[in-house]
Amino acid sequence: MQEFSMILVNLPAMFLCIAFAARFLGQLGRADFYNPLGQTTLSITNWIIKPLRKVVPSIGLMDTSCLVAIYLTQLVFGALVFAITGNGFYVTTPQFFLAALLAVAGALITVLSFSMFIVAIASFLLAGQYNPFIAFITQIIEPFIGPFRKLNIQVGMLDLSFLLAILALQAIKYIALLPAGALVGYPGGLFFGF
Numbered sequence: 001m002q003e004f005s006m007i008l009v010n011l012p013a014m015f016l017c018i019a020f021a022a023r024f025l026g027q028l029g030r031a032d033f034y035n036p037l038g039q040t041t042l043s044i045t046n047w048i049i050k051p052l053r054k055v056v057p058s059i060g061l062m063d064t065s066c067l068v069a070i071y072l073t074q075l076v077f078g079a080l081v082f083a084i085t086g087n088g089f090y091v092t093t094p095q096f097f098l099a100a101l102l103a104v105a106g107a108l109i110t111v112l113s114f115s116m117f118i119v120a121i122a123s124f125l126l127a128g129q130y131n132p133f134i135a136f137i138t139q140i141i142e143p144f145i146g147p148f149r150k151l152n153i154q155v156g157m158l159d160l161s162f163l164l165a166i167l168a169l170q171a172i173k174y175i176a177l178l179p180a181g182a183l184v185g186y187p188g189g190l191f192f193g194f
Contacts, residue, residue: 031139106194
């Protein structure tokens with residue numbers, strides 16, 4: 001029963017975190033939200049983003065309401081996981097709220113890493129064919145993959161910029177994010193991507 005309860009909690013939380021992260025990253029990358037995947041992302045997230053925008057101002061291209069939505073989702077998800085499993089620390093402790101804040105970065109890193117992986121694989125499978133799903137994801141990752149593309153590191157037809165970008169994201173996670181989580185006493189397993 002505990003495993004089934006975890007599935008019921010995990011799937012919606014992951015789905016929402018991915019949608020909020022895609023919206024945030026898409027706005028940073030100036031993605032085309034008229035794209036079918038962009039429209040779907042807006043439809044999934046508008047219910048909370050529109051009200052949040054009234055109280056949480058954007059900072060330049062950064063839609064901070066999306067970050068707040070990821071944070072709130074992580075808090076609810078973490079509290080439910082704790083209630084189901086009894087693992088971790090108490091929901092009322094400051095460590096929980098700090099760890100949830102770090103989990104926002106973890107969710108963004110996870111979504112970026114998987115998006116880069118999807119685009120890298122699709123570039124081989126689609127061989128230059130247009131796909132609206134891949135086009136939207138490519139726009140999401142472009143601000144992060146662009147600096148690595150400028151290095152022009154290729155081995156034959158293989159572009160290593162994706163590999164370097166994913167390694168850089170994982171380095172950030174393992175060198176900065178996870179030690180910061182350990183510093184605040186986060187035991188792991190309560191949040192998506194962290």
